[in-house]
Amino acid sequence: MIRGLAIGLALALFAAAAMLLAGANPLLGFWALFRGALGGVPQISETLVQTTALLFPSLAVAFAFRAGLFNIGAEGQLVIGGLVAGVIGARLETSGLIAIPLLLIAGSAGGAAWGAIAGVLRARFGGSEVIATLMLNIVAALLANYLVVGPLHSPGVAGPETAELPHSSWLPALLPGTRLTVALLIALALAFVLRWVFARTVFGYELRAVGDAPEAARRAGINLAKTAFVTMALSGAMAGLGGATIVTGVLHRFNVSLSPGYGFIAIAVALVGDLDPLRIIIASFAFGILQSGALSMQALAHVPKDVVSFVEGLAIVALAARRFVAGRKQMTALAPE
Amino acid sequence: MTTRGCYGPAAFAILVAFGLTGCGGGGVSKSKATIRLAMVTDVGGLGDKSFNDSAYAGLKRAKTELGADIQVLESKSAADYQPNLSALADENFDEIFAIGFLMNKDLAQVASNHPKGHFAIIDAVVDQPNITSVTFREQDGSFLAGALAARVSKTKTIAFLGGLDIPLLRKFEAGFSAGAHEVDPNVKVLVKYVGSFEDVASGKELAQVLFSQGADIIYAAAGKSGIGAIDEIRSRPSVYLIGVDGDQDGLAPGKILTSVLKRVDVAVFTVAKDILDKKPPKGHLEFGLKDNGVGLTDFQYTKQIIGPKTIAEVRKLRDAIIAGKITPPQTREELANFKPVKL
Numbered sequence: 001m002i003r004g005l006a007i008g009l010a011l012a013l014f015a016a017a018a019m020l021l022a023g024a025n026p027l028l029g030f031w032a033l034f035r036g037a038l039g040g041v042p043q044i045s046e047t048l049v050q051t052t053a054l055l056f057p058s059l060a061v062a063f064a065f066r067a068g069l070f071n072i073g074a075e076g077q078l079v080i081g082g083l084v085a086g087v088i089g090a091r092l093e094t095s096g097l098i099a100i101p102l103l104l105i106a107g108s109a110g111g112a113a114w115g116a117i118a119g120v121l122r123a124r125f126g127g128s129e130v131i132a133t134l135m136l137n138i139v140a141a142l143l144a145n146y147l148v149v150g151p152l153h154s155p156g157v158a159g160p161e162t163a164e165l166p167h168s169s170w171l172p173a174l175l176p177g178t179r180l181t182v183a184l185l186i187a188l189a190l191a192f193v194l195r196w197v198f199a200r201t202v203f204g205y206e207l208r209a210v211g212d213a214p215e216a217a218r219r220a221g222i223n224l225a226k227t228a229f230v231t232m233a234l235s236g237a238m239a240g241l242g243g244a245t246i247v248t249g250v251l252h253r254f255n256v257s258l259s260p261g262y263g264f265i266a267i268a269v270a271l272v273g274d275l276d277p278l279r280i281i282i283a284s285f286a287f288g289i290l291q292s293g294a295l296s297m298q299a300l301a302h303v304p305k306d307v308v309s310f311v312e313g314l315a316i317v318a319l320a321a322r323r324f325v326a327g328r329k330q331m332t333a334l335a336p337e
Numbered sequence: 338m339t340t341r342g343c344y345g346p347a348a349f350a351i352l353v354a355f356g357l358t359g360c361g362g363g364g365v366s367k368s369k370a371t372i373r374l375a376m377v378t379d380v381g382g383l384g385d386k387s388f389n390d391s392a393y394a395g396l397k398r399a400k401t402e403l404g405a406d407i408q409v410l411e412s413k414s415a416a417d418y419q420p421n422l423s424a425l426a427d428e429n430f431d432e433i434f435a436i437g438f439l440m441n442k443d444l445a446q447v448a449s450n451h452p453k454g455h456f457a458i459i460d461a462v463v464d465q466p467n468i469t470s471v472t473f474r475e476q477d478g479s480f481l482a483g484a485l486a487a488r489v490s491k492t493k494t495i496a497f498l499g500g501l502d503i504p505l506l507r508k509f510e511a512g513f514s515a516g517a518h519e520v521d522p523n524v525k526v527l528v529k530y531v532g533s534f535e536d537v538a539s540g541k542e543l544a545q546v547l548f549s550q551g552a553d554i555i556y557a558a559a560g561k562s563g564i565g566a567i568d569e570i571r572s573r574p575s576v577y578l579i580g581v582d583g584d585q586d587g588l589a590p591g592k593i594l595t596s597v598l599k600r601v602d603v604a605v606f607t608v609a610k611d612i613l614d615k616k617p618p619k620g621h622l623e624f625g626l627k628d629n630g631v632g633l634t635d636f637q638y639t640k641q642i643i644g645p646k647t648i649a650e651v652r653k654l655r656d657a658i659i660a661g662k663i664t665p666p667q668t669r670e671e672l673a674n675f676k677p678v679k680l
Contacts, residue, residue, distance in 0.1 A: 036424075046420055053416075149501060149532055158461075158503045159439040161415070179419070250416050255439075257380045260413035295417070298410050299424055305382075305411045 007272075007318060014314050018307045028301040036296025037289040043296075045178035049250060051288030052180075053259075055187040056242025057266035058284055059194055060115075062275045064129075064235040066198065067227060068211035073118060073133025074239040075263025076140030077111040079256075081240025083144045084110030085247040086254020087152050089165040099169040104186075104244050111240015112233045114140060119232030123225035129232060137263070145256045161255035171249035183245035190238065191277040198277070207231060239263060260291070265312050271319035287312070370406030372613050374399055375430040376605070377421040379437035382411045387560065387582050388601060392436045392459065395605030402606075403613050418443040426451040432612050434459065434605055438505065444468065455618060457608050459601055460505060462621060469618050471604045474625035475505075476512030477658050478597040479556070480665035481626075481633050481651050482579045483516025486554040487524040488647040489577065489594060496527040496552035498543055498566055500534040500559040504668070509558040509581070509597070511672040512665040519663070519677045520650065527552050531562040540565025548576055554594065557581060567593070577642070590638040598632050600624070627659045653680065 016026035037047045057074035064071035085107035092099050117136060121127035145160055154163035171181035197204040209217040210227045218224050242262070247254050269287050273280030294308035374396055378389040399405040408430070410421040418440045425433045426447055433454065435444045438461035448456050448468050455467050462470040486495040497513050499506040514526045527547055531539050540562035547555055548569070555570070556579040557563035563581065570578045570592050580586065580596030604624050611618065624630020633651070636643055657663045657680055666672040 042423075145533065158505060160501070161439070164442065246416065253442075255415035257415045260417070292420070294413075295410065295420055295424055299408060299428065305413055309413075 007315075011311055011315055011318070015307065015311045018310050019301070019303050022304050022307055024297075024301050024303040024307075029297050029303045029307075032297045032300035032303070033289070033293035035293075036300070037293035039296075041175070042178060043292065045175050045180040047285070047288045047292040048184055049179050049288075050291035051284045052184045052187050053242060053246055053250070053262050054266060054269055054287050054291070055191065055281065055284040056245065057239045057263045058269035058273065058280050059187075059190055059277060060111075060235045060238035060242070061263075061266045062270040062273065062277065062280055063194060063207075063238060064231055065270060065275050066211045067207045067231040068214060069122070069228060069231055069235070070130045071115070071118075071133050071232065071235050072130055072267065073115065073136050073140075073263070074235070074266050075259060075261060076133070076137035077114045077236040077239035078243035078246075078259055078263050079137075079140045079144050080114040080243065081107035081111035082243030082247045082254050082258050083140075083147065084240070085244035086162040086165070087147070089169050089248060090154055090162040090253065092169060093166055094168070096168040096170075096172075099166075100171060100248060103169060103248050104241060107244020107247070108237040108241040111243060112237035114240065115236015116229065116233040119229040119236075122232065123229040129228070141256065144254075148254065148256065159255070160257075162253050164253045165248065169248060170252055171245065179250050181245070181249035183249045186241070186245065188281065190241075191281050194277040239266075261309075264316070265291075268312060268316040268319055272315070371404040372399075372431045372609065373406045373408070373429075374432050374434070374609055375408040375410070375425045375428075376434035376436055377418065377425065377440065378409065378411045379418075379439050380412050380414060381437075383409065388459075389436055391583065391599075391601035392434060392605050393602075395602035395609070396434075398602065398606050399609040403609060405609060405613075415439065419447060422447040422456075423450070426454040426456075429454070431455065432457060432608060434608075436601070437461075455612075457605075459604065464620070466620075467618075468620075469608060470621045471608065472621070472623050473599050473604070473631050474623060474665075474667075475508040475597070475599060475631060476515075476665040476667040477626050478599070478631035478633065479509045479512030479558075480516035480519070480658065480663070481655055482556055482595065482597050483513040483518075483526070484520045484654055485516075485594060485633070485643065485647060485651050486513075486556060486577075486579060487517035487519075487521045488650065489643055490524065490552075490554050491575070492551050492553045493521070493523060494525040494527065494551040495554045496529065496547040496550075496556070498540070498547065498555050498557045498559055498563065499528070499530040500562055501532065502530040506530070506558060507669060508667040509556075511667055511669060511675075513556050514672055515666050515675045516654070518675070519654065522677060525551075531559050534560030534562055536562045537565040537568075541569045544569040548573065553577065554579065556597075558597070564588075577639075584634050586634050586637055586639070591642070594639050594643060595633045595636055598634060600630050600632075603628070603630050625659075626655055 019026040019029045057078055060074045061071050085103045088106050089103045118129045118132035121132045122129045148162055149160050157163050171183055174180045206222050246258050269283045273283035290308055294305055297303035298305055376392055381389050383389055396407045400407050412418055412421055433456045435458040441461040441463050444458050445463050448465050457469040459471050497510050517524045517526050529543050544566035554577045555566055557566040558581040567588050570576050571589050577594045580593050582599045585596045586593050663678045666675045
C-alpha cells in the first residue's frame with residue numbers, strides 16, 4: 001500500500017514537471033484533472049467509460065501474466081475484436097436481443113483468434129509471445145485499415161471506418177444521455193469470474209502453477225504448450241470483447257483509431273493492480289480518471305494530451321522494471337550455489 | 338519503509354512550489370476577450386503540418402487580429418471526438434470548430450444536444466441550424482494545377498496520386514484531369530490511389546510506377562503518403578511534382594512546380610470574423626479561388642521551368658473560373674461530361 005502511494009506520488013511529481021515543461025500550471029492541471037474526471041455525473045460516467053475500455057484489456061494482460069506470458073498484444077486483439085464486431089454489426093439488421101450477444105461473441109472470437117496466433121507460435125515452436133504479440137499489433141492496425149478502406153468498404157462512408165451500426169445493435173445505456181453502457185457490468189462480471197477461476201478452479205490453479213514455476217508444473221503433468229495456447233486465446237478473447245464493446249457501446253461503428261492505446265496502458269493497469277482481478281478494477285478506475293481528466297487538463301489548464309501519455313508511459317516503465325527486478329532477485333535467491 | 342515515508346511531505350512541498358512559481362500560462366481566463374473560439378483536432382493532432390495546423394493558424398490569427406480567446410482540444414482516438422466537442426459546448430464558446438469530416442456524426446449529435454451553441458465543421462456538410470459547414474472548391478485549384486502540368490509535361494503524360502479513393506479526393510482528381518484537358522485534350526492523365534494518407538513507402542513506390550508508365554509530373558494529394566512521392570522525385574532528373582494543402586514548394590526546391598493550397602486557416606478566420614461582426618451564421622460556406630480559400634503558390638523556385646507564357650495562361654484560367662466562365666468538375670461523372678471552354 002505504502003509502496004503504491006510512493007509510486008503514485010512519484011508519478012504525480014513527474015506529471016507536475018512535465019506540465020511545467022509544457023508551460024502549464026501543475027496545480028491548475030491537477031485541479032482540472034479532478035474536475036474533468038469526477039466533477040459531476042457526466043464526467044464520472046465518461047470516466048467509467050474509460051474504466052470499462054481499460055478493464056477488458058487489463059484483465060486480458062493479467063490473465064496471460066498469471067500464466068507467465070507477457071501479452072503485449074492486447075491492443076491488436078482489441079482492434080481485431082472491434083473490427084469483427086463493426087464489420088458484422090454494420091451489415092446486421094436484426095433484433096438487439098440477437099445482434100448484441102452475437103456481436104460481442106464475434107468480437108471475442110476475433111480477439112481470441114488473434115491471440116491464438118501468438119499462442120500457437122509459443123506452444124508449437126517456443127516462439128516468444130512478447131515479440132509475436134508486439135508485431136501482431138502492427139499487423140492488426142494495418143489489416144483493419146486495409147479492410148475497412150478496401151475490400152470491406154461500406155458505400156457512403158468517407159473515412160477509415162465502417163458504416164454506423166443500426167440502433168438496435170447498440171449496447172443499452174446505463175445512464176440515459178451518457179455513453180456509459182452495460183459494458184461496464186460485463187467487465188466487472190468478467191473480473192469476478194476471473195478471480196473465481198484463479199482461486200477455485202483446477203484450470204486456474206494450473207495456470208498459476210505454470211506461471212509461477214513452469215518446470216515444476218511440467219513435472220506435475222501439466223501440458224505447458226496447451227496451457228500457453230489456451231491462455232493466449234482466452235486473453236485475446238477478453239481484449240477482443242473490449243474492442244467489441246467500444247464498437248457497440250461507444251462509437252457505434254468501427255474506426256481504425258478507436259483506441260488511444262488501451263492495450264498498452266492495460267499493461268500498466270494490470271501491474272498496478274498486482275495481477276489481481278479485483279484490484280485491477282480499482283487500477284482501471286484510477287487510469288480511467290487520467291484518461292478522461294486529460295481532456296479537461298487540455299481545456300482548462302492547457303496541458304497537452306501528451307503529458308498524460310507521458311505519465312502513463314512512465315508508469316509502465318516503472319512498474320515493469322519493478323517486476324523484473326523482483327523477478328531477478330527471486331531467481332538469484334533460488335539459484336544453486 | 339521509513340525512507341519511503343519522507344517522500345510524501347517532500348513531494349507535496351515541491352508540488353506546491355511548482356504550483357506557485359508555475360509559469361502562470363494558461364488558466365481559465367474569462368477576461369475581456371472579444372469572442373471565444375475553440376477547435377477539436379482529429380487524431381492527426383497538432384503538428385501534422387497540414388490540416389489541423391492550418392486550422393490552428395487561423396485561430397491564432399483570430400487571437401492576434403481579433404482579440405479572440407482560443408482553445409484547442411486534441412483527440413487521441415475517434416472515441417474522443419464526442420466528449421471533446423461536448424466539453425467545449427458546455428463551456429459556452431461562441432464557435433466550436435470540428436476539424437475534419439470524420440467528426441460529422443459526432444458533431445451532429447453534440448450540436449443537437451446543445452441547441453444554443455454554435456459549431457463549424459471543415460470538409461463536411463452537416464445540415465443542422467447551428468452548424469456552419471465549411472467546404473473548399475478543391476477542384477478549382479486542382480484545375481489550375483492540371484493545366485500547368487499539361488503545359489510543362491514533355492511526355493504529355495501526367496499523373497494524379499490520391500490518398501484515399503473517397504468523394505473528397507475525387508474533387509482533386511476531377512479538377513486536375515479537367516484542367517489538363519482544358520489546355521491540351523491529348524494529354525494522358527494517369528490516376529492512382531495509395532489507399533492511405535500515412536503510407537510513405539507505398540507513396541514512393543506508386544510514384545515509381547507512375548514514372549515508369551511515362552508520366553513526368555505527379556500531382557500528389559495524399560497527405561503523408563505524398564512525402565514518399567516527393568522523396569522519389571529528388572533522385573530523378575526532369576520529373577516534377579505538385580504539392581497539396583500547404584505550401585510544399587520548399588520540400589524539394591525546383592522539383593515541386595507548385596502546391597495547390599487549401600487555406601483552412603483562411604476559412605476558420607473568416608468564420609470567426611463573421612461572428613465578431615455579428616453576421617448571421619451561414620449554413621454552408623464554400624471557399625474557392627476568389628476568397629483565396631484555394632489557389633496555387635507563386636512558383637518561387639520554378640518560374641524558369643514553367644515559363645512566363647504558361648504562368649500567364651494559368652492566371653487567365655483562374656480569372657475565368659472566378660468569373661464563372663469555367664466550372665471545374667468535382668466528380669468523375671461531371672468530368673466525363675466536361676467540355677473544354679474556349680476563352
